[in-house]
Amino acid sequence: MTGLRPERAVDAGAIAAVLNAAFANGGEPGAEAALVDQLRRDGDLDLSLVAVNDDGGIVGHVALSPLAAPFPALALAPVAVEPRHQGRGIGSALVRAALAARPGHTVVVLGEPRFYSRFGFRPVGWDCPYAGPFLQATGPHVPDHARIAYAPAFSALG
Numbered sequence: 001m002t003g004l005r006p007e008r009a010v011d012a013g014a015i016a017a018v019l020n021a022a023f024a025n026g027g028e029p030g031a032e033a034a035l036v037d038q039l040r041r042d043g044d045l046d047l048s049l050v051a052v053n054d055d056g057g058i059v060g061h062v063a064l065s066p067l068a069a070p071f072p073a074l075a076l077a078p079v080a081v082e083p084r085h086q087g088r089g090i091g092s093a094l095v096r097a098a099l100a101a102r103p104g105h106t107v108v109v110l111g112e113p114r115f116y117s118r119f120g121f122r123p124v125g126w127d128c129p130y131a132g133p134f135l136q137a138t139g140p141h142v143p144d145h146a147r148i149a150y151a152p153a154f155s156a157l158g
């Protein structure tokens with residue numbers, strides 16, 4: 001990997017390809033790529049970072065989108081690394097870069113605590129459609145109770 005950078009307009013297809021490959025074994029085919037495309041169309045991609053390989057190819061992606069919450073908050077979703085490039089620190093670099101880019105915001109993620117706890121995420125019992133053991137948050141405001149709402153594009157995910 002040569003580095004991380006914000007997405008450019010020409011990257012949309014390559015980002016979708018990374019998402020489709022990374023999520024090929026889980027969920028509805030194409031759902032994560034459709035989510036990112038819809039967030040982009042809605043103006044809800046607060047941050048979209050790509051990881052770029054030595055040859056200029058895009059091998060990873062992370063997105064932040066706005067959350068309605070009683071404090072400044074963003075959703076980190078999805079994060080994906082092209083399967084042949086997994087296990088080399090790219091996913092961790094993407095998550096860390098997203099958190100570093102928005103230090104004033106609490107960031108919420110839905111995912112495997114074994115992966116996300118290393119970045120400071122801890123489970124939160126907040127009220128939202130994804131409530132459960134995989135809902136985690138990190139940042140300046142992590143109260144015991146809160147109601148949060150994801151950007152409209154997430155409603156299509158089911």
Ligand SMILES: CC(C)(COP(=O)(O)OP(=O)(O)OC[C@H]1O[C@@H](n2cnc3c(N)ncnc32)[C@H](O)[C@@H]1OP(=O)(O)O)[C@@H](O)C(=O)NCCC(=O)NCCS
Nearest residue numbers: 022078079080081086087088089090091092111112114115
């Ligand atoms: C999750 C993902 C982004 C991690 O990217 P990566 O570049 O492989 O991650 P890194 O190399 O930085 O870190 C690898 C570590 O994450 C762990 N890890 C990866 N996926 C994991 C998972 N689903 N559950 C638990 N741990 C996981 C690995 O075991 C490894 O742990 P170690 O450091 O203790 O050996 C990548 O595996 C991926 O794209 N997965 C498919 C899509 C997905 O599930 N995205 C997350 C939900 S939005």
